[in-house]
Each structure stands twice: as C-alpha cells, then as structure tokens.
Amino acid sequence: MPPGAPEEPPGPPLPAAALSTGAVARRLGVSPTTLRSWERRYAIGPARRESGRHRRWTPADIARLELMCRFTAQGVPPSEAARAALDAAAGGSGVVRPVTVTPGGPTALPLGEVRAECRGLARAAVRLDAPAVEHLLDTALAQLGPVMAWEEVIAPTLHAVGRKWASAGERYVEVEHLLSWHVSGALRRPRPAPRRYEAPPVLLACAPGEQHSLPIEALAAALGERGLPVLMLGPALPAEALREAVRRTGPRAAVLWAQSGTTAEHALARAVAGIAWGPHGARGHSALLLAGPGWGAATSGPRLERLFGLRSGLAVIERLVSAPDPRASGAGPAAPGACGS
Structure with missing residues (x-):
C-alpha cells in the first residue's frame, strides 16, 4: 500500500468453514491448478482473500464450484458452465444455452452421436486446455467407471482426434499428444479395489x-x-x-x-x-x-x-x-x- 494511502476497512470475518484451494480441490476431485485457472479465466474465485492474498473458499464459493463441475461433467464448456453457475448463485435460472452442447466450426472433431461428456472432452482437447481435460477425464472415470468411460467417452474422442489428424496433415498432432498423455495419467489414478482372488497377476x-x-x-x-x-x-x-x-x-x-x-x-x-x-x-x-x-x-x-x-x-x-x-x-x-x- 502506498505511503499515506487510506487503509481499507476490514471485511467481515471469514466463516469458520472457509477452506484453502488445496482443500477445495481435494473435496471436488479436481486439481488446484484447475481451480486457479477457472478463477483467472471465468472470475469464479472466492469472494475475498485473507491477508497475503491466500484464497479462502466459503460454502457459497464452493457451491458455485460444485455447480460448475456438474455442468462441465455434462460436456458444457467451462466458460458457459461458469456463467451458468454464477447466474444461479445470483438468483438467476442457471440455465445453460442449448447451443453449448453442440460444437461446430472448422476445429470441431468429427464425433457423430456421442455422450455430452465426450463432446466436452473433445472441446477441451482442441483448445489444449489441460486442466479441463484432466478434470473431465477424472469425472468420467469416477462417475461412469473405467469400462463405460473408455467405451463411451475416451475411445470415441481418441478416434475422432485420429480422424481429424489424418485429414489435416500435421495439424492436431499436439491435440492427440495432449489427450493421450492425460488419458494415460487418468487411467492410472484410481486406486484398485481389494484383491478378490489369490492368483498370479x-x-x-x-x-x-x-x-x-x-x-x-x-x-x-x-x-x-x-x-x-x-x-x-x-x-x-x-x-x-x-x-x-x-x-x-x-x-x-x-x-x-x-x-x-x-x-x-x-x-x-x-x-x-x-x-x-x-x-x-x-x-x-x-x-x-x-x-x-x-x-x-x-x-x-x-x-x-x-x-x-x-x-x-x-x-x-x-x-x-x-x-x-x-x-x-x-x-x-x-x-x-x-x-x-
């Protein structure tokens, strides 16, 4: 603060339940990097900070994030998911515009009839939005399980990237590499269930x-x-x-x-x-x-x-x-x- 500048009046005390970014990330199952990216890009961060610029998320802040996570898991682009979550928190309808679930344009991947989660993953991969790709993969695996997530979300997106790459020369190779890297990491993150059989692996x-x-x-x-x-x-x-x-x-x-x-x-x-x-x-x-x-x-x-x-x-x-x-x-x-x- 410059010398002689008036001091800001202290804000109301934080609720006892206010959490750090790391704690919120663990609670929601996303990375802290993803939360910081959302805060920077979509202004869906905490209402205030403590001294030293430490983020502290109140229950109302976390409720907005939970709604955004639910929208992105359904294939809604993060920008539209944040807009709808902020709208709902302000007393609005929180409705996502239907156009957001049908991507198009020259960079869209050739997906055909697929789940909304697959479309969301494809959009994030084309944007090279690594935090969103990571979050969408983790959400699909947690909610659908490895078999359905692979068959209905991951494999169709990988195949679409491959088709786009084959038809566009050397373009989109970076999309395939980004997606493959994060798919591999996401498949290894879930902890295996206790062993059911005493047998060789x-x-x-x-x-x-x-x-x-x-x-x-x-x-x-x-x-x-x-x-x-x-x-x-x-x-x-x-x-x-x-x-x-x-x-x-x-x-x-x-x-x-x-x-x-x-x-x-x-x-x-x-x-x-x-x-x-x-x-x-x-x-x-x-x-x-x-x-x-x-x-x-x-x-x-x-x-x-x-x-x-x-x-x-x-x-x-x-x-x-x-x-x-x-x-x-x-x-x-x-x-x-x-x-x-």
Missing part, C-alpha cells in the same frame, strides 16, 4: 515395436476396479522380456496387444503360449489372449485365444482367473475359456 503387454498402449491401460484400470491382480509391462516389450515374464510369474492369462498388423508377431504368440512354467511334476501353461486389431479376426494354436472388446475381454479374463488353480489340485493345465465378443 494377469500379465498385460504390447507386442514388440507396438507403442499404442492406451487400450491395455484401460484394461488394467478395469481389472483393478474388479479386484483382479494385474502386472502391466507397457508398450513395446521385447520378445525375450515377454517370455521371461511369463516364466517368472506363471500367469493364468497374458494379454498381448497389437494395434497394427506390422507389430503382431504370430510366431512370438505361439512361442509364448507354449511356455511351461512351475516346478517339474506341476508344470502349467498360460492362456495367451491376443487383443487389438493388428491380430486380425482369426487365430490358431494351443492356448491362443482372441479378445474382442474391453467388456467381453474382462469376462474372459475373470473366468480364467476364477477357475480352480491346477497347481493346487494336481490336475493338468486348465484350458482357457472361449474369447468371444
């Missing part, structure tokens, strides 16, 4: 040379939600590393993802399916489940099965993991269940 890996790992990251999140043990080995796993991991862990099932026909190594798949593990006299084999469009529709070979889709793949894996362990009963290796779509 399901091994998940991409074929050698395959860098597209998001689909099996979604599978890992869905397995974790069901309390199924998972060992994720990620993209482009070398062939010998895959074979060694199967020998060392003895999984009931191993999933090998290939996005492209150039990375789908059928000879490797047959070799991995033939690996025997365990002590002599109690040897076992893993069911090798081939996932991704790179493998084609038909596969052949002992203990080789094809997965079609996340939901049906989960059912196959759960059936394999829940089957009696042949090592405990002395029986021969169990045959894998059919892997249908």
Whole structure:
C-alpha cells in the first residue's frame, strides 16, 4: 500500500468453514491448478482473500464450484458452465444455452452421436486446455467407471482426434499428444479395489515395436476396479522380456496387444503360449489372449485365444482367473475359456 494511502476497512470475518484451494480441490476431485485457472479465466474465485492474498473458499464459493463441475461433467464448456453457475448463485435460472452442447466450426472433431461428456472432452482437447481435460477425464472415470468411460467417452474422442489428424496433415498432432498423455495419467489414478482372488497377476503387454498402449491401460484400470491382480509391462516389450515374464510369474492369462498388423508377431504368440512354467511334476501353461486389431479376426494354436472388446475381454479374463488353480489340485493345465465378443 502506498505511503499515506487510506487503509481499507476490514471485511467481515471469514466463516469458520472457509477452506484453502488445496482443500477445495481435494473435496471436488479436481486439481488446484484447475481451480486457479477457472478463477483467472471465468472470475469464479472466492469472494475475498485473507491477508497475503491466500484464497479462502466459503460454502457459497464452493457451491458455485460444485455447480460448475456438474455442468462441465455434462460436456458444457467451462466458460458457459461458469456463467451458468454464477447466474444461479445470483438468483438467476442457471440455465445453460442449448447451443453449448453442440460444437461446430472448422476445429470441431468429427464425433457423430456421442455422450455430452465426450463432446466436452473433445472441446477441451482442441483448445489444449489441460486442466479441463484432466478434470473431465477424472469425472468420467469416477462417475461412469473405467469400462463405460473408455467405451463411451475416451475411445470415441481418441478416434475422432485420429480422424481429424489424418485429414489435416500435421495439424492436431499436439491435440492427440495432449489427450493421450492425460488419458494415460487418468487411467492410472484410481486406486484398485481389494484383491478378490489369490492368483498370479494377469500379465498385460504390447507386442514388440507396438507403442499404442492406451487400450491395455484401460484394461488394467478395469481389472483393478474388479479386484483382479494385474502386472502391466507397457508398450513395446521385447520378445525375450515377454517370455521371461511369463516364466517368472506363471500367469493364468497374458494379454498381448497389437494395434497394427506390422507389430503382431504370430510366431512370438505361439512361442509364448507354449511356455511351461512351475516346478517339474506341476508344470502349467498360460492362456495367451491376443487383443487389438493388428491380430486380425482369426487365430490358431494351443492356448491362443482372441479378445474382442474391453467388456467381453474382462469376462474372459475373470473366468480364467476364477477357475480352480491346477497347481493346487494336481490336475493338468486348465484350458482357457472361449474369447468371444
């Protein structure tokens, strides 16, 4: 304050329930960066600050944010969500204009008929609005679960970005990278449910040379939600590393993802399916489940099965993991269940 300037009269004392930005972020399930971004861009911050410019959010401030979070989770752009939340707090209707849920223009992604949450995620990705992308992904996973969030929100947006990129040369590559990075992080954030089965983990890996790992990251999140043990080995796993991991862990099932026909190594798949593990006299084999469009529709070979889709793949894996362990009963290796779509 400049010398000689009159002092501002002290404001009313803050309510005892006023919270810091970090506490509000934890309560709403968003990042503190997102809250600060909303405050800076849309003037939906706290009504006042304490000395030292520390933000303190009152129950009324938090109620506005909760309403904004509800709107953005429905696919409403943050700017319109903030306007509606502020309008409702001032006694207005808080109605969002219908035009905001139907994006268009030259930068819009080709989505077709999709959920509103998918449209909101696409808009945020095209704007390169990282805090909004993070918030929308976390909200979709929390409210819909990994399977529905992947099938109805995340995958359609990723496919739309890919189509936009393919039709626009080198444009929109940055959108794909931003979205992929945040999808990967969001899929790993939810804490797995307590383990339901005392069984070796399901091994998940991409074929050698395959860098597209998001689909099996979604599978890992869905397995974790069901309390199924998972060992994720990620993209482009070398062939010998895959074979060694199967020998060392003895999984009931191993999933090998290939996005492209150039990375789908059928000879490797047959070799991995033939690996025997365990002590002599109690040897076992893993069911090798081939996932991704790179493998084609038909596969052949002992203990080789094809997965079609996340939901049906989960059912196959759960059936394999829940089957009696042949090592405990002395029986021969169990045959894998059919892997249908």
